Amino acid sequence: MPFSESRKDQVIQAAAELFRVRGYAATSMRDLATELGIEAASLYSHIKSKEEILITLCFGMAEKFMDSLDQVEKNQSGYAGQLRAGILGHIAVMAENLTASAVFMNEHRHLSDKYLKDFLLLRINYINRFKRIIERGIRAGEFNPVDTKLAVMTLFSSLNWMPHWYDPEGIIDPEKLGNQLADMLIEGLKTK
Numbered sequence: 001m002p003f004s005e006s007r008k009d010q011v012i013q014a015a016a017e018l019f020r021v022r023g024y025a026a027t028s029m030r031d032l033a034t035e036l037g038i039e040a041a042s043l044y045s046h047i048k049s050k051e052e053i054l055i056t057l058c059f060g061m062a063e064k065f066m067d068s069l070d071q072v073e074k075n076q077s078g079y080a081g082q083l084r085a086g087i088l089g090h091i092a093v094m095a096e097n098l099t100a101s102a103v104f105m106n107e108h109r110h111l112s113d114k115y116l117k118d119f120l121l122l123r124i125n126y127i128n129r130f131k132r133i134i135e136r137g138i139r140a141g142e143f144n145p146v147d148t149k150l151a152v153m154t155l156f157s158s159l160n161w162m163p164h165w166y167d168p169e170g171i172i173d174p175e176k177l178g179n180q181l182a183d184m185l186i187e188g189l190k191t192k
Helices: 007-022 029-036 050-075 079-096 098-106 113-139 148-159 174-187
Strands: none
Touching: 007 029, 007 050, 007 098, 050 079, 050 098, 050 113, 079 098, 079 113, 079 148, 079 174, 113 148, 148 174
């Protein structure tokens, strides 16, 4: 782990790795302590609970996705351009930390009810912002009149599997990958 990380950040990243591999429910605090080479009791000087780690990962990633989309909506003109920038931003956030992305996508369901509700509202809001870009593009004549729910679900079905198959050591860098995905997804929406 990088030297500049705080011990709490190291604990969170190690937990994310375990959550990704074993799943949140199957990972114990003892497993985490063993992974870090410390006593289980020592973990509690850095974190309050296993759920605190999951909350930090899920809401931290949600904030990064939202910030990325905020920049898109402020700086892009044209709906195809906004959608492309949104896709590129989504891919960049995921590629920055594939492990945290996998936890965000797969383990959020283990959040307690009070956190899960807020988390799901954030995700719905994020998805709906993409849906509005598509709807506005349709109204402007830039996109074909398609079922926007189907379009946005197809988009996220393509994007959100990235932590399972993307190899950061592979040939395609995140920006090139994002542009290829954007080409495939946006071309199907554009009017001819």
